[in-house]
Amino acid sequence: MRVLIVTAVPAERDAVVRGIGATAPEVAELPVPGGMIHRLSPAPPAGPPLTVDVLAAGVGPAAAAAGTAAALTAAAVARTPYDLAVSAGIGGGFTTARPSATARPTAEQPAPAQSAPARLGSIVVADAIVAADLGAETPDGFTAVTDLGFGTVEHLPPAPLVAAVAEATDAVRGTVLTVSTVTGSAERAAELLRRHPHAAAEAMEGFGVAEAAAAQSVPALEVRAISNAVGPRDRAAWRIGEALEALTSTFGTIAPLLGTWTLDPEGTRQ
């Protein structure tokens, strides 16, 4: 099982490597076009050997897609393809409760149940990776590219993996939006939530990683440690250190899961 983890900046990469490295020392640094992969080999609790490669590909969806595509292609050409691509890093959290994506209204509970808000220092696992600003402004407001007849704006990570990672880390599950411009006002945050009521977090790379992975039929996951609230810009209030620590602790916990989520109870590949 081979897993590629893509972060934006080296500080995020190092936080992930520290977490996985707590049980599996780094074994190699390998150049790929445009970057350097840090390779680790954590021992999976069951099944075949696990190789985890971590790459800092740059900020934004284009850099993320370019770096992910380069790493996936290099691995495929070497006949050692990846089984999973993970977008990881810090992110902004939607810090108010939102309708649950899984609990729908019933006769007994007519109002939609609420999911936990994504507070500072918490972890969000994406059950949907959505490009929030890929589209066109029209007189009637924003229109997604899909409504214009092009491409896609959403990738869905494998549900069993999302569930396993979220349960192991007590993470919030929800949509993670990919934006090219960090939200900086309450109005923009409200507009995003109106269009994406299940949004738990925003960041700048997930859709790029997922799009590059989908082009090679590789499943994708996104994991964000919340460093700031989505809303009026207050860079001084970002808790980057706490978020990086949460990222380290999370990847220490989930590294073995990344290698076993496709296994049945007997430890064989499904």
Ligand SMILES: O=C(O)c1cccc(C(=O)CC[C@H]2O[C@@H](n3cnc4c(=O)[nH]cnc43)[C@H](O)[C@@H]2O)c1
């Ligand atoms: O200054 C530092 O030490 C530092 C360390 C690690 C990461 C950073 C970044 O600024 C990374 C930028 C990265 O963060 C994501 N992010 C975080 N909050 C938001 C947000 O509210 N909206 C969108 N993106 C956010 C994003 O993915 C960037 O790539 C600095």
